Amino acid sequence: MKLVTAIVHSEDAGALVDALLEREFRATRLSSSGGFLKQGNATILVGVEDDQVDAVLEVISANCHSRKQFVNPMPPIMEPGEFYMPYPVEVEVGGATVFVLPVERFERL
């Protein structure tokens, strides 16, 4: 068994969970936030048999889209009287960051 852990954009998470449930995969949605952008995203957990991992990845790929987002860089340390004009930097946030982890034991008690 494997635990598929997918970090996705918050805007894609609802449709992704619906699509997973439609295919009869059980899923858990956690609220998370990215370390770099410090913006909210969603972490989706899906526990499945090994031979279902590819099907889960297909559903994730079909429902999660990459986006360009802007981040304001940290201002430098300024001397009095100096002027700093911050220019936002564009980053491409991927459709999904996915980790597939082995599950040692699974119980529903």
Ligand code: 2BA
């Ligand atoms: P964030 O950490 O907020 O990163 C958002 C996007 O910013 C990243 O998109 C990447 O394009 C860019 N980025 C991140 N760190 C950077 C850096 N040090 N320098 C320049 N650009 C940087 P993705 O790579 O698609 O990642 C989307 C989200 O997935 C991340 O949000 C984070 O929450 C998660 N993630 C990505 N890689 C991870 C990893 N190795 N371990 C744990 N979480 C990860």
